[in-house]
Amino acid sequence: MSFSCLWRNYAVKEGKYAGIAGDEREGGFSLGAALVAIDSWPAMLKIRNLCSRYSLDIYHVLYSIAWAMECYEKGLITKEDTGGIDLKFGNEDAVIELTHKIAHREGFGDVLANGAQKAAEKIGKGTEKYLLTIKGRECEILPQRAVYQMALCLAVCEGGPDHTRWYPPYPPNPKSIPQDLPLQFDPFKAFQVRSVEDKGRLVKWLYDSRAVLESMPTCVFIVRDTLGIDMRPWLDIYNACTGVDYSLDEFLKCGERLVNLERAYIVREGFRRKDDTLPRRELEDPIVDRHIPPIGRENLDRMLDDYYTLRGWDVNTAIPKEEKLRELDLDFVVDDLKNLK
Numbered sequence: 001m002s003f004s005c006l007w008r009n010y011a012v013k014e015g016k017y018a019g020i021a022g023d024e025r026e027g028g029f030s031l032g033a034a035l036v037a038i039d040s041w042p043a044m045l046k047i048r049n050l051c052s053r054y055s056l057d058i059y060h061v062l063y064s065i066a067w068a069m070e071c072y073e074k075g076l077i078t079k080e081d082t083g084g085i086d087l088k089f090g091n092e093d094a095v096i097e098l099t100h101k102i103a104h105r106e107g108f109g110d111v112l113a114n115g116a117q118k119a120a121e122k123i124g125k126g127t128e129k130y131l132l133t134i135k136g137r138e139c140e141i142l143p144q145r146a147v148y149q150m151a152l153c154l155a156v157c158e159g160g161p162d163h164t165r166w167y168p169p170y171p172p173n174p175k176s177i178p179q180d181l182p183l184q185f186d187p188f189k190a191f192q193v194r195s196v197e198d199k200g201r202l203v204k205w206l207y208d209s210r211a212v213l214e215s216m217p218t219c220v221f222i223v224r225d226t227l228g229i230d231m232r233p234w235l236d237i238y239n240a241c242t243g244v245d246y247s248l249d250e251f252l253k254c255g256e257r258l259v260n261l262e263r264a265y266i267v268r269e270g271f272r273r274k275d276d277t278l279p280r281r282e283l284e285d286p287i288v289d290r291h292i293p294p295i296g297r298e299n300l301d302r303m304l305d306d307y308y309t310l311r312g313w314d315v316n317t318a319i320p321k322e323e324k325l326r327e328l329d330l331d332f333v334v335d336d337l338k339n340l341k
Helices: 028-036 041-054 058-073 092-104 108-112 116-123 148-156 199-215 232-242 248-268 280-284 297-311 322-327 331-337
Strands: 007-011 021-025
Touching: 021 041, 028 041, 028 058, 041 058, 041 092, 058 092, 058 108, 058 116, 092 108, 108 116, 148 199, 148 297, 199 232, 199 248, 199 297, 232 248, 248 297, 248 322, 248 331, 322 331
Parallel strands: none
Antiparallel strands: 007 021
């Protein structure tokens, strides 16, 4: 076993998967247990190895198969649909077979190849109730019901779930926050995980600051704790490397400009406030055994209202307002959005 900042490398030496080697990255094994009820490390290493060889996103594969398994369990998908594959949770052979079929677009694999949302649109019969997608893209293993800033971050992400756009959403050690650090949010309110208070300010700051950091670029693992909340060291690096003399506000405005440009693109292509949402079950279903209630549409709407208002976007449509675009020197975008509703 070897280690790096992102993963551990494994090799299976015995059993049906002997000879398989690869890495456990981004919680690959916990992903299998949480989504498809496979708790075998060798089996998950096999699945991850297949995804790597086929250049498949393991989140896309496992979320799509997990959705199909739940629909199969509820009788909405049958063996006739799956081509005889028994899609019971925990059936590692079925997951491996479907991974092959997704890659080759064969049989039921062809139905899942474009993701669970497209599959639900094709199959119908109420299968869309069990989707875990946002803007058509599969979610990540993140506790949206339990951490409201995660919920808002995921809902407003322009490209669908992508934690690198706002990482990390959890609070730093309070002792690591310099007392002279100017912040755009109240860390004590913003990091109360099941409260809607100050979430709009926190999420706006997370997106703006990470847009700058991702442009430099940096690794998200570096921006934890002090370097994740104090942007001044990054500002010093940026000024030293470029020769400019930006203030902290000017530095963060670069990120705000990027976020607004990305938002302008997706609203031009038809996305609106209705698309800045969460899967139905996150909004409506509790996790009973953990006593975690759903977020609720009212809470999400309140956070969205705050976020759009702070952004200078229309609260009803999520379209950036003309004055905000001009403030950010995005005049060239104005004409594209002028007649949108």
